[in-house]
Amino acid sequence: MSGMSEEQRFLFDLQGYLLVPNVLPKEQVERMRTHMEERGIKDPKNNPNDSRFGNFLSWGAEWRELIDHPKLFPLLVDLLGDNFRLDHAYGMAASAKAAPEAHGLHHHADMFSYGCFYVANGQRIHNGLIVVSFALTDIEPGVGGFCCIPGSHKSQFKMPDKWYGLADNPLVRQVPQQAGDVVIFTESLTHGTWPWTKQTGERRSVLLKYCPGYMQWSQKPMNAALEGLTERQQAILKGAYVWQRPKVTE
Numbered sequence: 602m603s604g605m606s607e608e609q610r611f612l613f614d615l616q617g618y619l620l621v622p623n624v625l626p627k628e629q630v631e632r633m634r635t636h637m638e639e640r641g642i643k644d645p646k647n648n649p650n651d652s653r654f655g656n657f658l659s660w661g662a663e664w665r666e667l668i669d670h671p672k673l674f675p676l677l678v679d680l681l682g683d684n685f686r687l688d689h690a691y692g693m694a695a696s697a698k699a700a701p702e703a704h705g706l707h708h709h710a711d712m713f714s715y716g717c718f719y720v721a722n723g724q725r726i727h728n729g730l731i732v733v734s735f736a737l738t739d740i741e742p743g744v745g746g747f748c749c750i751p752g753s754h755k756s757q758f759k760m761p762d763k764w765y766g767l768a769d770n771p772l773v774r775q776v777p778q779q780a781g782d783v784v785i786f787t788e789s790l791t792h793g794t795w796p797w798t799k800q801t802g803e804r805r806s807v808l809l810k811y812c813p814g815y816m817q818w819s820q821k822p823m824n825a826a827l828e829g830l831t832e833r834q835q836a837i838l839k840g841a842y843v844w845q846r847p848k849v850t851e
């Protein structure tokens with residue numbers, strides 16, 4: 602099983618995030634958006650925290666497939682080791698109809714944080730929390746969505762407060778995605794949500810957040826007994842522990 606290519610490893614280490622194009626086919630993305638409509642996730646506001654939704658792993662196999670998607674699983678093993686776990690997951694919906702609100706820039710690696718560290722040692726990369734963000738709608742240049750300060754996951758020094766603002770901040774990069782693309786980023790990257798400004802369409806994204814197997818970020822683990830999970834998915838959803846933990850690659 603090959604993990605990240607040399608180019609992907611270089612880009613992830615350099616930027617703190619990696620764009621993986623064309624992970625989900627367009628037809629699947631459309632079906633998933635329909636599922637969201639059917640479950641009443643429509644007419645969202647623009648506040649990315651208010652518009653979060655969960656529990657989508659019970660919506661069908663196409664949603665559960667996101668846990669260990671074959672195009673992403675080898676990359677996750679590279680970034681988190683072979684006994685990583687899915688810690689939490691949520692979706693985001695945003696529309697420009699309400700007053701734009703941002704989820705400001707947060708996290709910074711200037712001091713080692715046990716929860717969301719980034720360390721590269723030799724050929725290996727270690728992360729406290731990795732986010733896999735599936736775009737279910739196009740995110741065009743400049744319209745909003747995920748943004749970050751590339752490279753900040755490796756910064757050694759405290760970031761001056763003025764750089765935490767989104768407006769007129771030349772350090773911030775908004776990352777465009779096509780529907781079906783994935784952005785993988787390390788939580789230790791300084792990142793946030795750019796206000797959604799596109800008047801003719803909503804943003805819909807689904808974010809899955811993974812830890813090494815010994816660590817739990819959320820207050821409680823996810824439901825590993827959910828109906829329909831494969832054995833590997835069950836192993837990935839287990840709570841945090843170390844002793845005799847099965848490898849997700851077995």
Ligand SMILES: O=C(O)CCC(=O)C(=O)O
Nearest residue numbers: 704734746747792793794
């Ligand atoms: O809008 C986004 O994709 C960023 C989400 C975010 O900041 C987070 O999950 O911590």
